[in-house]
Amino acid sequence: MTVNKWTASQIARKVIENEELFILDVRNADAFADWKIEGHKFEYLNIPYFELLDGVEEILPKLPTDKEVLVVCAKEGSSVMVAEMLSEAGREVAYLEGGMKSWSSHLEPVKVADLENGGELYQFVRLGKGCLSYMVISEGEAAIFDAVRFTDVFINFAKEKDVKIKYVFDTHLHADHISGGRHIAVETGATYYLPPKDATEVVFDYTPLTDGLNLKIGATQINVSALYSPGHTVGSSSFVIDNQFLLTGDILFIDSIGRPDLAGFAEDWVGDLRETLYSRYRALAEDLVVLPAHFMIIDELNENGTVARQLGDLYKENHGLNIEDEEEFRHTVTDNLPPQPNAYEQIRQVNMGKIHPDNDEQTEMEIGPNRCAVR
Numbered sequence: 001m002t003v004n005k006w007t008a009s010q011i012a013r014k015v016i017e018n019e020e021l022f023i024l025d026v027r028n029a030d031a032f033a034d035w036k037i038e039g040h041k042f043e044y045l046n047i048p049y050f051e052l053l054d055g056v057e058e059i060l061p062k063l064p065t066d067k068e069v070l071v072v073c074a075k076e077g078s079s080v081m082v083a084e085m086l087s088e089a090g091r092e093v094a095y096l097e098g099g100m101k102s103w104s105s106h107l108e109p110v111k112v113a114d115l116e117n118g119g120e121l122y123q124f125v126r127l128g129k130g131c132l133s134y135m136v137i138s139e140g141e142a143a144i145f146d147a148v149r150f151t152d153v154f155i156n157f158a159k160e161k162d163v164k165i166k167y168v169f170d171t172h173l174h175a176d177h178i179s180g181g182r183h184i185a186v187e188t189g190a191t192y193y194l195p196p197k198d199a200t201e202v203v204f205d206y207t208p209l210t211d212g213l214n215l216k217i218g219a220t221q222i223n224v225s226a227l228y229s230p231g232h233t234v235g236s237s238s239f240v241i242d243n244q245f246l247l248t249g250d251i252l253f254i255d256s257i258g259r260p261d262l263a264g265f266a267e268d269w270v271g272d273l274r275e276t277l278y279s280r281y282r283a284l285a286e287d288l289v290v291l292p293a294h295f296m297i298i299d300e301l302n303e304n305g306t307v308a309r310q311l312g313d314l315y316k317e318n319h320g321l322n323i324e325d326e327e328e329f330r331h332t333v334t335d336n337l338p339p340q341p342n343a344y345e346q347i348r349q350v351n352m353g354k355i356h357p358d359n360d361e362q363t364e365m366e367i368g369p370n371r372c373a374v375r
Contacts, residue, residue: 003083004094006070008106011096012127015039015298016108016305022064024071026052026082027100035369037072037096037103037128038298049078056085068092075099103128104367107153109135110305112291115242117219120161123291123306124153130294130370131177132307136241138218143167144190145239145247146293149178149362155187165190167215167222171249171293172233173198175348176341176372178362182206182353195228195235203353209237229280231273232258232372246288246311251276253292254300254309256373257320259337270333277321286312294372320374333374341371 014021020041025032026049036044045062052059063069069086071093073079079095086093096103106128112121119138126132126148134145135154142163147154147170158165165188168181172195182204185192193209194202211228214221220242227238232250236258239247250258257277260269288311295307302308315321323329341347343365349355350362357365 003080003087004068005097006094007097008102008128009108011037011039011070011103012106012108012125015042015127016110016125016301018303020067022067022069024059024063024069024082024086026071026073026078031074035100035367037100040298040301049073049082052082052085056082056089060086060089060091063091065091068094071095072103073099075101100128101363101367105150105363107133107148107150108305109153109157112306112308113244113289115220115244119218119220119242121241121245122157123308124148124157125301125305125307129177129366130296130372132291132293132295134247134291136217136220136222137161137163138220140164141166141218143169143215143217143222144181144184145169146171146174146249147180147184149180149183149366151180151184151187154180154184158188164188166217167191167193169193169209169239171195171238171247172236173202173348173351174250175344175351176294176370177366178347179351195233195237197230198233198235201352201354209235211237227280229276231260231269231276234269234272236276240284240288243285244289245291245308246281246284247291247293248281249293250372252281252290252314252318252321253294253296253373254290254307254314255318256296257318257333259372259374260333261337266334266337270330273333274326274329281311282315284311286310286315290314294370296370296373336374338371338373342366342368 022043025046032046071079071083076099083093083095107124122135124133136143142165168185168190170181182192194206196208223240229238
């Protein structure tokens with residue numbers, strides 16, 4: 001039988017469209033436990049590649065015969081060899097082109113909504129990393145928020161939509177992934193905004209993202225008004241778009257809240273985090289739709305593939321927003337921090353413009369799951 005090759009884009013559509021898939025992951029058990037391709041209706045079998053060197057006969061009874069099996073490894077090579085063995089055994093099988101390395105890099109644009117006066121809002125879902133970026137389009141202009149490092153995806157999407165990128169924003173200095181914001185701005189001539197309190201060590205030019213800034217994209221009003229929202233970082237800022245959507249960066253997620261420790265100031269910043277979540281955001285309209293910069297688990301995706309929920313619903317359902325005692329909140333946050341993101345200190349240095357790793361080095365820095373939230 002023929003061995004098929006599937007792309008990360010094909011797998012992403014299966015995730016978003018809630019399709020079934022059986023994955024044979026041949027990475028080591030610790031790598032699989034730490035991070036895997038997640039889908040609402042996916043099944044998994046993890047058998048390390050080295051256990052299959054003498055053949056695949058012993059695992060055949062564990063594999064379904066009524067659906068195609070996708071073999072996954074770190075970079076592709078091992079999955080190709082296992083897929084070929086399975087094919088020779090008469091099984092319908094495919095492998096993921098580029099392995100988990102390609103899955104970590106893939107961005108899937110999903111339309112969130114039509115805005116007033118003809119505008120559109122898109123969410124770019126990086127399923128393999130849990131990153132979420134955004135593009136607002138209106139009357140031939142575009143603004144981008146929290147862009148990841150794959151700048152060509154955003155630039156090409158803007159070309160497809162026949163719009164000019166006018167503004168690029170980072171809600172904060174990211175520590176878990178490398179930002180593409182300033183690079184998009186350089187390439188397109190857009191203005192790049194960064195909160196100045198997060199930019200004290202950057203070595204490039206930027207435009208300060210200040211509290212009360214109001215900008216317009218075409219016919220769509222983008223308000224950065226009274227939304228200085230520290231806690232994840234000292235400079236974290238939020239955006240209200242079209243009086244409908246609240247971009248929260250890494251302060252508030254669908255099922256969790258932001259961690260305050262990635263610059264080493266957990267005890268200092270946890271108070272800021274509480275002030276933002278329990279006071280600043282409480283003063284906003286409950287029907288604002290929260291659009292975070294990350295998601296943690298596949299269950300946070302809606303049926304249309306977006307990650308979005310009304311602010312009022314989160315105040316009812318998100319445990320991090322319902323800890324009334326301040327001391328209990330402090331302990332909950334600081335006692336439940338997940339492991340630090342891979343190479344987060346180096347990633348911060350890259351986002352400050354201080355070091356310039358090549359593409360392969362950047363990929364290695366970012367490999368692994370999102371770890372921006374309190375557990």
